[in-house]
Amino acid sequence: MAATSTTPYHGLSSHEVAQMLETDSLRGLTTEQAHRLSARFGPNVLPEATGASLLVRILRQFHHPLIYVLLIAGVITALLREYVDSVVIFAVVVVNAIVGFVQESKAESALQGLRAMVRTDARVVREGRELVVESEVLVPGDLILIEAGDKVPADIRLLRHYELRVDESALTGESLSIGKNEAVLSDVTPVADRSNMLYSGTLVTAGSGAGIVVATGADTEMGEIHRLVGDATLLATPLTIKLARFSKLLTVGILGLAAFTFALGLLRQQDAVETFTASIALAVAAIPEGLPAAVTIMLAIGVSRMAKRRAVVRRLPAVETLGSTTAICADKTGTLTRNQMTVRAVWTPSEAVQVTGSGYSPDGELLSGGGTPVSIDANLALRWSLLTGAGCNDAVLTHEDHQWGIVGDPTEAAMLVVSAKAGLTAEHVGESLPREDTILFNSERQYMATLHATGSGDHVVLVKGAVERMLELCHDQMYADGSRRPIDRSGVLLAAEQLALQGLRVLATGVRESTDATDFTERALLGTVTLTGLQAMLDPPRTAATSAVTVCHTAGIAVKMITGDHAGTASAIARAVGVLEADEDTAGSVLTGAELTEIAPEDLPDAIERACVFARVTPAQKLQLVEAMQEKGHIVAMTGDGVNDAPALRRANIGVAMGGSGTEVAKDAADMVLIDDDFATIEAAVEEGRGVFDNLTKFITWTLPTNVGQALVVLTAIALGTALPILPTQILWINMTTAVFLGLTLAFEPKEADVMTRPPRDPNESLLTGALVGRTLLVSALLVAGAWWLFEWELANGASLPEARTAALNVFAVVQAFYLFSCRSLVHSAWRIGLFTNRWLIVGVATQAIAQLAITYVPFMNTIFQTAPLDAGAWLRIFAIAVVVSLAVGVDKSLGARRNLTRASAHRTHLDGTSAAMR
Ligand code: ATP
Numbered sequence: 075m076a077a078t079s080t081t082p083y084h085g086l087s088s089h090e091v092a093q094m095l096e097t098d099s100l101r102g103l104t105t106e107q108a109h110r111l112s113a114r115f116g117p118n119v120l121p122e123a124t125g126a127s128l129l130v131r132i133l134r135q136f137h138h139p140l141i142y143v144l145l146i147a148g149v150i151t152a153l154l155r156e157y158v159d160s161v162v163i164f165a166v167v168v169v170n171a172i173v174g175f176v177q178e179s180k181a182e183s184a185l186q187g188l189r190a191m192v193r194t195d196a197r198v199v200r201e202g203r204e205l206v207v208e209s210e211v212l213v214p215g216d217l218i219l220i221e222a223g224d225k226v227p228a229d230i231r232l233l234r235h236y237e238l239r240v241d242e243s244a245l246t247g248e249s250l251s252i253g254k255n256e257a258v259l260s261d262v263t264p265v266a267d268r269s270n271m272l273y274s275g276t277l278v279t280a281g282s283g284a285g286i287v288v289a290t291g292a293d294t295e296m297g298e299i300h301r302l303v304g305d306a307t308l309l310a311t312p313l314t315i316k317l318a319r320f321s322k323l324l325t326v327g328i329l330g331l332a333a334f335t336f337a338l339g340l341l342r343q344q345d346a347v348e349t350f351t352a353s354i355a356l357a358v359a360a361i362p363e364g365l366p367a368a369v370t371i372m373l374a375i376g377v378s379r380m381a382k383r384r385a386v387v388r389r390l391p392a393v394e395t396l397g398s399t400t401a402i403c404a405d406k407t408g409t410l411t412r413n414q415m416t417v418r419a420v421w422t423p424s425e426a427v428q429v430t431g432s433g434y435s436p437d438g439e440l441l442s443g444g445g446t447p448v449s450i451d452a453n454l455a456l457r458w459s460l461l462t463g464a465g466c467n468d469a470v471l472t473h474e475d476h477q478w479g480i481v482g483d484p485t486e487a488a489m490l491v492v493s494a495k496a497g498l499t500a501e502h503v504g505e506s507l508p509r510e511d512t513i514l515f516n517s518e519r520q521y522m523a524t525l526h527a528t529g530s531g532d533h534v535v536l537v538k539g540a541v542e543r544m545l546e547l548c549h550d551q552m553y554a555d556g557s558r559r560p561i562d563r564s565g566v567l568l569a570a571e572q573l574a575l576q577g578l579r580v581l582a583t584g585v586r587e588s589t590d591a592t593d594f595t596e597r598a599l600l601g602t603v604t605l606t607g608l609q610a611m612l613d614p615p616r617t618a619a620t621s622a623v624t625v626c627h628t629a630g631i632a633v634k635m636i637t638g639d640h641a642g643t644a645s646a647i648a649r650a651v652g653v654l655e656a657d658e659d660t661a662g663s664v665l666t667g668a669e670l671t672e673i674a675p676e677d678l679p680d681a682i683e684r685a686c687v688f689a690r691v692t693p694a695q696k697l698q699l700v701e702a703m704q705e706k707g708h709i710v711a712m713t714g715d716g717v718n719d720a721p722a723l724r725r726a727n728i729g730v731a732m733g734g735s736g737t738e739v740a741k742d743a744a745d746m747v748l749i750d751d752d753f754a755t756i757e758a759a760v761e762e763g764r765g766v767f768d769n770l771t772k773f774i775t776w777t778l779p780t781n782v783g784q785a786l787v788v789l790t791a792i793a794l795g796t797a798l799p800i801l802p803t804q805i806l807w808i809n810m811t812t813a814v815f816l817g818l819t820l821a822f823e824p825k826e827a828d829v830m831t832r833p834p835r836d837p838n839e840s841l842l843t844g845a846l847v848g849r850t851l852l853v854s855a856l857l858v859a860g861a862w863w864l865f866e867w868e869l870a871n872g873a874s875l876p877e878a879r880t881a882a883l884n885v886f887a888v889v890q891a892f893y894l895f896s897c898r899s900l901v902h903s904a905w906r907i908g909l910f911t912n913r914w915l916i917v918g919v920a921t922q923a924i925a926q927l928a929i930t931y932v933p934f935m936n937t938i939f940q941t942a943p944l945d946a947g948a949w950l951r952i953f954a955i956a957v958v959v960s961l962a963v964g965v966d967k968s969l970g971a972r973r974n975l976t977r978a979s980a981h982r983t984h985l986d987g988t989s990a991a992m993r
Contacts, residue, residue, distance in 0.1 A: 083231040083288045084268040085261035091231045091286055095215040099233050099286065102199035102217035111213035118212045118228055118290035120297055131178070135171035139325050140361050147354040151347070158938055159351050162803040166358065169810050173818075177367045181374035194738060196227040199284075206481075214287050220272070221282035223717045223737025229294045230272040230285035232256045237281035241739075242266070244275045245295060251279040265295060277739045279717055313394050313770075314369050317841075325361050328785070332357040335792050342795050348802075352788050355802035359809050360785035362777050369770055372821045376766035384749040385759035386733070392745035395727050396763025398837040399631060401708040402756055403699060403726075406637035406644055407579075408735050409713050409753045410619045410651050415488035415611040417463075418578060421569045422455040422607040423562070424554035429492055434471060434478040436494035450496050454556040459607030460496050462583040463489030465503040466524040466536035468512075483515075485581065488611045489538070507534060511594050515539070517638050517716060518692055521547070525594040535586040535594060537603055541570040541640065542690070544582035548605040552585075558604055570608055574642025577650060578610035615651045618754035623652040625757055629764075630833035632708070634686050636696060641666050641689035648687045651753075660687075667691040670698070679705045693718030700726045709837060711756060713748075714740050730756060757830075765825035767835060768900065773820045774841060776897040777813070779850040780890050783857030784809055787882075790858060797875065799865035799882040803939055808886045811925050816894045819918040823898055824911055845970050852966055853893060853959065860955035861885045868948065876942035880930055883941065884952050887926045891919050892956040896963045903964060 083091050092099045096107070103111070136145075144167050152160040196209040197219040204219065209227035212218065217233075220226065226240070232254055241251040246266045256270050265273075272278075272285060274294040291297055332353040339349030376393040380386070387393055407413050420427045420440070427448050431438020440448045440456075450457040469482030471490050480487035490500055507526035510533070515522035521539020528534055537547060545566060550558040570580045584603040626633050635653045637644045645664050648654040654663060664687040673681050682702040691699070693716060700722050703710045712726035715736035720743035723729030731744035732751040741747050748755045784805055791798045800808075861882040868878035894915065899907050910916060929935045931943050 081288070082261040084259045084263055084271050086231075087258050088231065088233045088256055088286070091288065092233075095286060095288065097215040097217060097286055099217065100199075101202040103213070103215050104201050107215065108200055108211075108213055111215060112211065115213055115290055115293075117210045119210055120291060132171065132175055135174040135178075136167070139322070139329075140357070141167055141170065143329065143357060144354065147351070151351060154347050156347055156351070159803055162806050162938070163351075163354070166806045166810050169814070173814055174367050177371040181370050184374040184378045194225060194227060196224075212287050212290055214290060216287040217284065218287060219282070219284050220278050222278050222280050223739050224278045225738030225742065226272045226274055226276045226278065228274050228287045228291075229289035231288050232270045232272060232283055232285040234285075235281060235283035238278065238283045239280040240272060241277040241279050242273065244277070245273050245299070254283065277742060279739065313391075314373075317365050317369055321362055321365050328357050328360045331360075331789070335789060339792050344792070344795065348798075349792065351802040352792060352798060355805040356785050356788040356792075359788065359805050360781055362781050365774070365777065368773055368777075368818060368821065371818075372766055372769050372773065375821055376762055379765070380746075380759050380762045383755060383758040383762065384752075385755050385762075386747045386749060387745065387759075388741075388747060389745045392728055393763055393766055395709060395837070396711070396746075396760050397765075397767040398709050398835045399711050399728060399760050399763070400834045401632040401634065401703050401710050402626060402753075402760075403634045403636050403696075403703070403710060403712045404753050404756065405713045405715065405732075406635050406639060406647055407613065408715070408732060408751050409616075409748075410635060410653070411613040411615050411647060413484050413613060413735065413751070415484045415579065415613050417488050417492035417609050417611045419573060419610040420456060420459060420492065420607055421573065421610070422453060422459060422554070423551045423559075423565075423605075424453060424455060426569075427456065429495065431491075431495060434480055434487060434491055436471070436478070436491050438491075438495045440492075440496055450498070453554040455552040455554060455606045456496075457498075458552060458585050459583040459609065460493040460498050461503060461507075462536040462538055462585060462606065463609060464493035464498050464500045465507055465509065465526060466522055466538050466583075467500060470500075484613075485579070485611070489581070489609060492609065507536075510591065513594070513596060513599075517718065519543075519596070520638070523594070523599060525591060527591075533588050533591045533594075535588065535599065535603070537584040537586070537599065538581050538609075540638075540690070541566065541580055541582045541608065544584055544603070544605065547599050547601065547603040548582075548584050549601045549603070551605040561605060566605065566608070570640065571642050573608065573610035574640045575646055576610075577643060577646035578612055579639055579643050580608050580610045582608050613647075615647060616752055616754065618752060619651045622754035622757035625830050626760075627652070629760070629830040631760065632683075632686070634688065634699075636688045636691055636699065636713075638691065639689060641687070644687050644689040653686050663687060664689060667695050670695055678702050682706075683708075693722065696722035697725055709834070711760075713756070714744070716740060719743075761825065761830055764829040764835070768826065768829065769820055769823050771841065771900060772823060772897045773817060775846060775849060775900065776820060776890075776894055777817050778846065779853030780812065780817075780857070780886075780893070781809075782850055783854035783861075784886060786854055786858045787861050790862070798879075799861055800879055800886070801940060804879065804883045804941070807929065807939060808883060811922060812887065812890045815918045815922040815925065816890055819912065819915040820894070820897065822912055822914040826899055826902070826907065849963075849966060849970075852962065856959045856962060857886065857889055860889060860959065864948075864951055864955060867951070873948075874942060876936075876940050877944065877948070880941040880944055881948045881952060884926055884930065884944070884949075885955055887922060888952050888956045889959050891922055892960045893963060894919070896960060896967070901967065901970070903967070 088099060097103050144163055148160050148163040151163060194209045195206050196212055198205050198207050198212065199217040199219065212228050218230065233256055235254055235256060238254040239251040240254055243249045248266065254269050254272065259268060259270060273296060275296040335356055336349055336353040340346060373390055373393045377387045404410055416432060417429050419429060425442060428441045429438060430441065442448050450460060467486045467490055469480055469486035469490055471487065472479045472481060507528060509524050509526050511525040513523040520543040521537055523535055523537040526534050526536065545563055548561050551561050552558050573580050583606045585606055586603045623633050633653050635644060635648050641664055645654060645660055649656055662684055665681065665685045667690045679702040682699055683706045688699065696712065696714065696719060700710050700712050709727045711728035711730055712722055713730040714723045715732040717737055717739045719740050723731060723740060723743040728746060729744040731740040731747045733747045733749040734751045746759060787800055788798065788805060864885055865878045865882040868881050929939055929941055936942060
């Protein structure tokens with residue numbers, strides 16, 4: 075039988091599957107086979123989502139109550155033979171749709187481009203050799219290895235497993251993880267019950283296994299689902315939803331007002347057609363129709379800016395939340411430190427030894443306190459400790475192009491290096507003491523143990539792990555001559571403490587000789603191991619971390635270090651990076667996992683808020699930390715990398731996963747992935763988040779007053795029953811051109827210098843603040859007054875009606891352009907931030923100027939819009955009005971800034987008070 079896409083692999087034995095796919099269940103495919111199959115099946119990627127068709131996406135732009143009104147108005151005016159009005163209305167509809175479409179596409183592509191930044195690797199066996207490859211290159215027949223934390227990279231028939239559990243919720247919706255095994259099933263078993271199959275895109279939550287790839291890319295079960303539903307990029311965020319709701323409400327209100335205006339005009343027996351189009355213009359002018367789309371594009375720009383700083387946002391709402399983060403809980407190892415370990419000292423009950431050399435190069439010496447080289451044959455405890463470091467170890471040292479590197483865990487690699495410095499290589503240990511079984515390290519267990527056969531037919535167990543945990547396993551300790559005495563717990567703890575206080579990470583090593591291989595269980599190890607030594611390693615803090623922590627503190631953001639490491643090591647590193655102050659007392663500031671369990675639940679939130687270092691905590695306690703901080707009103711960003719971190723990452727307001735060292739499970743649960751694992755990147759993302767929010771506020775501050783101003787001019791004219799100072803078509807023109815050329819350019823505004831010196835934004839604060847309402851009233855009133863005054867003045871001084879209207883029309887364009895400069899900063903004056911720092915804004919203003927010159931001077935435009943050329947005097951008056959409005963806004967801003975500053979300093983005093991109380 076030949077393999078087809080519908081072959082029921084779950085109903086075949088693993089031997090049959092291997093035969094059918096022409097592969098070897100131990101050695102995998104050959105390189106030649108893999109190449110051939112790759113050419114036949116193509117890359118292992120899901121097909122590009124077809125999503126909505128272009129036509130549907132274009133049509134969607136017309137699905138808006140305002141557009142319906144405009145379309146009806148366009149048809150009615152056409153029926154009434156008011157062709158110019160009708161054309162202008164339709165033009166407005168089309169421009170609106172184009173802008174919406176372009177924005178939506180840009181936002182989508184910004185988000186889609188990010189996927190490629192986070193790559194997924196797979197471990198594959200080809201020609202008997204284990205390789206790490208990008209999951210894209212997998213082909214049917216490949217033998218692959220998986221373990222807890224991986225995302226299954228293709229559809230796989232399981233061959234071997236060890237306590238394997240998989241979360242298949244992405245496929246079946248079932249959130250409990252299910253056990254897997256290799257037993258053959260009936261052909262008719264439904265997908266959800268196929269316990270010998272692993273499906274692409276699901277997550278391995280525990281154990282490990284090996285299997286044969288049976289389907290890749292579009293042929294996988296996930297590919298099938300993908301084809302059915304497409305992959306809609308979610309562009310909605312709480313803020314855009316709120317804004318969309320706000321504009322819908324506003325639309326209804328304004329349409330009511332427009333209807334009222336129309337009725338009023340009819341009552342006054344004004345021209346019905348003119349009143350009708352005026353009411354439509356009023357509605358168009360007043361409704362901030364571009365708001366939700368503009369917000370989406372601003373968030374998308376934020377996403378791209380964050381990506382440039384190596385933070386990949388997986389969910390759009392994170393951009394919003396980042397800006398209001400009040401606490402960052404960061405892992406120590408790898409995030410605040412470099413995760414590049416070097417063993418600096420080895421302590422044994424007989425003597426302490428210093429280790430020279432740097433990095434992963436095995437060049438270096440072991441020196442006694444007096445500086446003389448130490449022989450491992452003279453100290454058996456040292457010998458066993460180094461042997462354990464080399465044998466109870468899954469890392470590999472590599473040497474390519476004269477560069478030493480590692481594959482695997484840096485802690486283990488450091489232990490390999492120190493053993494190699496003493497002449498004990500992993501190969502040497504592997505030959506003399508072949509490994510037969512392993513108890514894997516994990517953060518809960520805090521140790522790793524391996525069972526080895528000795529040449530004499532006996533067995534020996536090598537153990538390494540966290541000191542406190544090892545003390546539970548050990549009953550005696552070894553001396554230089556190989557003799558053993560009962561364990562001196564306090565002596566060992568003291569030695570470990572002294573090393574930890576230097577910021578060194580300390581692991582204890584131990585050994586147990588036994589004749590029996592069957593008692594290799596966690597229980598059997600308790601109280602039976604002989605402690606051989608302590609190995610202390612340096613993991614230098616990341617250079618950028620210290621300044622990033624300082625920036626966070628200035629920005630009113632609390633930084634908490636969370637680690638599985640010893641409290642002493644954690645405190646020393648916390649001091650080095652500024653999480654703890656140099657002279658800060660550790661009482662209350664440093665809490666261990668054990669201490670956390672002893673605090674009464676009602677006191678927990680306060681204790682957690684007060685502390686800044688959490689040592690020896692388990693992943694389960696991370697969830698507790700997040701919840702306690704949230705209870706105190708914090709917006710929490712929490713980092714994580716392991717499978718067990720997923721619940722805390724999901725619960726945090728911003729779950730942050732490590733792109734380099736993180737598991738796929740953690741990345742899947744996170745809102746943001748750090749490409750470089752660096753703490754400074756979180757700070758950078760917060761900074762960008764604040765910048766995005768600033769720009770949103772600036773856009774709203776610009777758009778609301780100008781919209782209201784435009785609408786009020788029409789409203790007052792109809793209410794007063796006088797000639798309109800600006801015609802409906804002219805209002806439509808000014809509304810559309812300024813929204814596109816002026817308003818949108820604020821999305822490209824660079825961050826202001828002081829974004830990280832103010833306290834975090836209160837996420838519950840409404841966008842429509844009192845200050846914004848005040849500003850809206852001020853600017854719209856000045857706009858209306860300016861336009862009316864100039865219109866009347868021009869008429870009184872002999873201008874024609876079209877000339878007076880053109881002057882009023884230009885008042886809007888010029889005032890809005892001036893006001894745009896003012897909105898570039900919410901507190902500082904336009905001059906302070908530099909006129910040319912946003913070149914899009916300059917391009918926008920120049921385009922608007924050309925558009926205004928065209929509508930004023932080009933005869934053809936004069937005919938369509940009933941405008942007329944202006945003389946220099948009129949322009950002078952227009953600019954004079956713009957200057958007056960800018961001065962008024964300047965005064966309002968400086969008063970507001972003073973108000974804000976006093977509020978900020980009050981807030982800062984409060985924060986200082988809180989942090990003082992924390993210490
Ligand atoms: P983080 O700071 O990111 O929380 P961590 O590496 O300090 O991580 P864990 O990985 O949970 O925390 O390690 C907890 C403790 O277990 C370490 O302090 C160390 O003593 C011990 N340990 C770490 N790695 C190993 C390992 N590979 N084998 C045995 N013990 C280990």
